[in-house]
Amino acid sequence: MTSSCESREPVAGSGAPRCPRSGTKGPAVELLTVKALLGALALRSVRQGLYRFCADPTCAVVYFDEAGQVFETADLRVPVWQKEAPGARMMCYCFGENEAAMAREVAETGRCDAALRVRADIAAGRCACQVRNPRGTCCLGDVVRAAAHIEAQAGAVRQADCG
Numbered sequence: 001m002t003s004s005c006e007s008r009e010p011v012a013g014s015g016a017p018r019c020p021r022s023g024t025k026g027p028a029v030e031l032l033t034v035k036a037l038l039g040a041l042a043l044r045s046v047r048q049g050l051y052r053f054c055a056d057p058t059c060a061v062v063y064f065d066e067a068g069q070v071f072e073t074a075d076l077r078v079p080v081w082q083k084e085a086p087g088a089r090m091m092c093y094c095f096g097e098n099e100a101a102m103a104r105e106v107a108e109t110g111r112c113d114a115a116l117r118v119r120a121d122i123a124a125g126r127c128a129c130q131v132r133n134p135r136g137t138c139c140l141g142d143v144v145r146a147a148a149h150i151e152a153q154a155g156a157v158r159q160a161d162c163g
């Protein structure tokens, strides 16, 4: 099972504990992130330990720990985009960039500058992904991918209209 490629994977790769429900490998999340994103009731059962994030879109578990404790989407204060249907998901929790607004921008201007805006706000030291994004990490890569996907879809539609 081991190869030279696998040994170069990041911490979140091979060997990372798996979600007890879906078996998905989960990258570690800072405890502050878990505490910031859980609703009051769920927060009361948080333990001092290592929680991990399940990104599987078909699994309701968001955070799990090594003892098998889980917190589900309903336990969080915000929708988790990885668990939502594509179309109107919040891609940047700090600055409110969501797919619906990005698609509108592409329809109106032919392009989406969401990643440029987010990058500028990050450069200005305004982001707070650790306490706003359920994943606890920077969303810029997600925004870039979402914008590219929406632009490509719009381009395909335009080409179909012309052709």
Ligand SMILES: [Zn+2]
Pocket (backbone or CB within 6 Å): 019, 020, 021, 022, 023, 024, 054, 055, 056, 059, 060, 061
């Ligand atoms: Zn899961």
